[in-house]
Amino acid sequence: MKRSLILAAALALATPVAAQEVQFSPDATLECMEKQRLPGADDTCIGESARVCFQRIKNASNSDIAACMGKESEYWKGxxxxxxxxxxxxxxxxxxxxxxxxxxxxxxxxxxTDLEEMREKWGNWREIRCAVEAMMRRGTPYTMTAAASCTMKRMGEEALFLESAITYMETK
Known part of the structure; x- marks a missing residue:
């Protein structure tokens, strides 16, 4: 809980201006995944849609970049x-x-029971991991983008892991 508050405060302090309205679509990530030839390589596509999102914004600020990453995080969370x-x-x-x-x-x-415990511990681990990544950059303009990138990547990785577990369970 303390780490959440520390990370939230760091992100608030790192935000100089409100992000512009972002236009996000998961299409770039999905297209990247369709092109993957190596099994398990889908995780290399995490962040593709966020990148397309912030590249569309003229003079994108760190807030804009983090907002795009946040949108992709929401996609992966779903x-x-x-x-x-x-x-x-x-x-x-x-x-x-x-x-x-x-x-x-x-x-x-x-x-x-194991799945429930995994989810709880994974959530705690992700929060701590992303707080560490953000705090390594504290005092710089990159605190916010480091936290957003970490969250996006961890959400995507966990979603892909569970999706592959479903495929295994449904085919055994």
């Missing part, structure tokens, strides 16, 4: 939340099926 919900549905079915297995008495863990 995918992350949807993937988590779907993964929980699959985990409930898998836990119920495993409970009927004789080995379940020896392995008392549940995927649903």
């Amino acid at each position: 995918r992350l939340d949807a993937a988590f919900d779907r993964m929980m549905e699959l985990a409930e079915v898998a836990d119920a099926e495993f409970a009927e297995n004789a080995k379940s008495k020896d392995i008392p863990f549940q995927l649903t």
Whole structure:
């Protein structure tokens, strides 16, 4: 909680002017992902749409750049939340099926519980990680963009991880 307040204060202090209205679309990220030839390389596309967004803004300020990254973070958060919900549905079915297995008495863990714990700990880790990245640049104009970039990347990576987990669970 303290880190959240520290990061929020740092971002507020780093914002010299309000960002312009940004025009964001996830298309550039999605197009990049469609072109990927290597399995697991989709994470290299995280941030493509944010880059297109701030390149459209004449004389984009750090606030504008961070706002575009924030929009892409929101996009990834939507995918992350949807993937988590779907993964929980699959985990409930898998836990119920495993409970009927004789080995379940020896392995008392549940995927649903582990997913919930992972989400909580991942959220805390992401917050701390992005606070560190921002604070490494404190006192510079890049505090805000470092935090925004970190958040965007971590949200995208986690969304892609859960989406790949869903694919695995649905095909096993």
